[in-house]
Amino acid sequence: MPTKTLLAQQAASLTDLSIYRHSGHMHAHTKPALHINARQKRAILKRMVLIRVFEEKAGDLFQQKLIPGFIHLSIGQEASTVGSCSALRPDDYIISTHRGHAHILAKGADPKYMYAELFGKAAGYCKGKGGSMHIADFSLGILGANGVVGGGFPIMTGAGLSIKLRKTDQVGMVFFGDGASNRGTFHEAANMAAVFKLPIVFVCENNYYASTSRADKMVSGPSIAARACAYGMPGHFVDGSNVLDVLGAVQEAVDHARSGNGPSLIETSTYRYRGHFEGDKQKYRTAEEIHAHKLHRDPIDRFEKLLLIEGTLTREDIDAVWEGVNARIDEAIRFGMEAPLPQPEDALKDLFVNL
Amino acid sequence: MKSRYISCSKAISEAIAEEMEQDETVFILGEDLVAHGGIFGQFSGLPKLFPDRIIDTPISETAIVGGGIGAALTGMRPIIDMHFADFVTTAMDEIVNQMAKIRYMFGGQAKLPLVLWAPDGSGIRAAAQHSQCLESWFVHTPGLKVVVPSEPADVKGLLKSAIRDDDPVVFFQHKSLFAQRGPVSPEPYYIPLGVADVKRPGAHITLITYSRMTYRCLEAAQELAGQGIDAEVIDLRTLKPLDFNCIAQSVSKTRCAMIVHEACLTGGFGAEIAARIGEELFDCLAAPVARIGAKDVPMPFSPVMEDFVVPQVADIVACAEKTVKRKRL
Ligand SMILES: Cc1ncc(C[n+]2csc(CCOP(=O)(O)OP(=O)(O)O)c2C)c(N)n1
């Protein structure tokens, strides 16, 4: 048994990735989702690839100055996000963050309206009013990405309370980063969700960095998952580069919430390949570190290898997934590019329901 | 002494370096300051010069702002970096109920020499939660001084005074002005809080403004000059204390006033100035006081809509023309 805390182990793993070659590292919750069938596995791969391609092309478009403002990409974190959302039903809720494209796609959003939003077009999810950091599709249970770190926790507390008051069996999932776990809003919401036994799953995607700040320097305690203990809810740490591990842990938390047992906290250990935002100088980490994660812990690569070894998919099947996704994304970009801009006066609409 | 041309960013880091050099109780507290010298590079060089006095924190704004208050009460002179001015909302109790009131409530026993440094404003297409101008909230809170500079020389001199000031100062730095360059003396100097600056003298109308809109007003004044309208441009530089004398002198001369700010119009600081001009300068007015501010909506993301919401040079020109036309003899 290692005596180092999870956070310390994660910090060590930034330079020593050999940790990841041993199974069961870091006391990870390892009850992978074994029950899912080949069709579901293909769907999971497809979602992860969809996010990867969406994000890579968004990065290119940003570089070509076709996307105004700034964008935060999730490349490298696909397993954490898709594993989590794969445990949800269409009528469940999510709340996302500034790094939100992946969550929103994983909950079923259409990339064409997302690109249109990134381009500031009237056909976008929010009619060009939101942009990258503020995408929502309430019809899919996506209660919004959020530009304020930690802004989502209290809102999800309210959604959870509403589920309870309306006596449905929906579940709410709030995504957040390692950095956001230090906001007071997290602690208030966690306690309230626990005392009210609200059907909420807190998913912390710990990618080691909050902007320029390392988690082991900013988060006190053995891990973020361990903070669950203080609020009397289950907390699990899971290898966020292994999509079936994530799904297994999150499914348990979702079932727990859906059956009226209250909230849980899942911490996924993951890594973002890109800067905090596109254009980030990234003086706080080395190129070698990024490379090592790409090489040894790439979530898509790992899942594809598993599917090949299991014989679930052939190399041709996998190639077909990438081709299909690429075509869909290219079409979505075309839609977004060709869509008209809003009228300037549209800025005055949508403020109130009846004014 | 010959001036150099430097950016607002450079002015900020110079001001802080000079103050840190002479007073070891000055330090900066906030998120992501060290690796890149602040998220806008505004503190470049400082982490190397003062490694223990520029402190990265967790994302815990309540504790950051409250921490600044506690440190100020006990002998330090903190600069609190708010990251984006929009995030003041996450520490409003600390700012409004604590920072602004502690000295007064406790009968003047305590002093709070701190600067809440907050980059505000639109222009980087950052949408509703990263683009606001919120100065009027703080002007409306007794106990806070409020600084809203435009050009680099003012940024430097006012920031140094704000750091030296024994009261809490909310210092709004417009995000679109970080790269804005201007002449700055190489010698250390201070600009007192509460002194406005006439950036352009003129005879026909007074444009009263601050922060980024100062530049837009100067551009507008140039266009207006082409049409025979000679506009005076006053940069207030600080809203509290307010240099109403400067406004009064100018309006007595031009008999016509227009206020321009980027914050949304309703309840904006322009309303306060317009009311005071009405109360105190009614007899010399030849036209109704005009106001321009952003339209009353959150900042939309799409650039076409953002540009519609935020006052443009053409809006200022059109409003000034209309106002001058209404002047009675
Ligand atoms: C209340 C608040 N403080 C600061 C910021 C600026 N900010 C945006 S993202 C970020 C880092 C967030 O880190 P983390 O929660 O780990 O999420 P990640 O970016 O790694 O996905 C910071 C400091 C913000 N948007 N809101």
Ligand SMILES: [Mg+2]
């Ligand atoms: Mg993070």
